[in-house]
Amino acid sequence: MSSETLAQAAYRRIKQDILQGRIKPDTVLSERELAEQQGISRTPLRSALSRLERECVISRLQNGVLLVRSVSVEQLIEIVQLRQTLESAAAARAAEFGLTAELVELREVMAAYANGRTVAFDDFWAEDDKFHLAVAHAARLELLPAILAEQRAIARRCTITRTHDSFADQAREHIAVIDAIAAGDGAAARTAMKLHFENVRSRFLGWLSR
Incomplete structure (x- = not known):
């Protein structure tokens, strides 16, 4: 499986977890834990997270922490x-x-x-x-x-x-x-x-x- 395919699969799974409430709003995301859960390396995971960030599903704080964005x-x-x-x-x-x-x-x-x-x-x-x-x-x-x-x-x-x-x-x-x-x-x-x-x-x- 290519790195891009791994990234796409991780993107879909993480986004579904967020949409279906398994990952709650304002949750701090750990790259290490997500990589272990998804069974992939940091490189495709970061590609997936970058896509979610571009879609404003998650945001990166000034200190680098990744946070699931809430919707008011x-x-x-x-x-x-x-x-x-x-x-x-x-x-x-x-x-x-x-x-x-x-x-x-x-x-x-x-x-x-x-x-x-x-x-x-x-x-x-x-x-x-x-x-x-x-x-x-x-x-x-x-x-x-x-x-x-x-x-x-x-x-x-x-x-x-x-x-x-x-x-x-x-x-x-x-x-x-x-x-x-x-x-x-x-x-x-x-x-x-x-x-x-x-x-x-x-x-x-x-x-x-x-």
């Missing part, structure tokens, strides 16, 4: 507002082209959650990811999926996003967007997506006040 509630709300603008427009545009097979399948999945199906956070996050990407694909917007992936990766590092305990409301909101797209009603699709993000924001602030 203010940053999270800013992401919600940005995505609300982009994805509301995307939903309206998707209604012009009609429902895709991807959205039809996701509607069935969301209906199960709306009816009380229980699921772990990481599993629903994956389905939620598919929904938002499916709307972007239905809108035939080539650049939006990459933008969403970047913003979702940042949001996932905020600990408040992992306080979900029920996903029925989110699922019903997704269904409303899909149904509006199916009806070819751009205004309704835009409104449904906008409302979804308003509710997302309210849920985040509600969990913060607990």
Whole structure:
């Protein structure tokens, strides 16, 4: 296995550990311990860490210490507002082209959650990811999926996003967007997506006040 391949594999594993909360925000990272855990030398590890640093997942302090960056509630709300603008427009545009097979399948999945199906956070996050990407694909917007992936990766590092305990409301909101797209009603699709993000924001602030 090449040094570059080792670096890529270490990058993916460390980033997933951070995104899924196995490595907590504000954790100090030890190159020695990470190298031992990953079973690689310092050279590919440092390449992986440099990539994470460029993505602002980790930061290097003045004394050289590597720290997992936390995401503030203010940053999270800013992401919600940005995505609300982009994805509301995307939903309206998707209604012009009609429902895709991807959205039809996701509607069935969301209906199960709306009816009380229980699921772990990481599993629903994956389905939620598919929904938002499916709307972007239905809108035939080539650049939006990459933008969403970047913003979702940042949001996932905020600990408040992992306080979900029920996903029925989110699922019903997704269904409303899909149904509006199916009806070819751009205004309704835009409104449904906008409302979804308003509710997302309210849920985040509600969990913060607990």
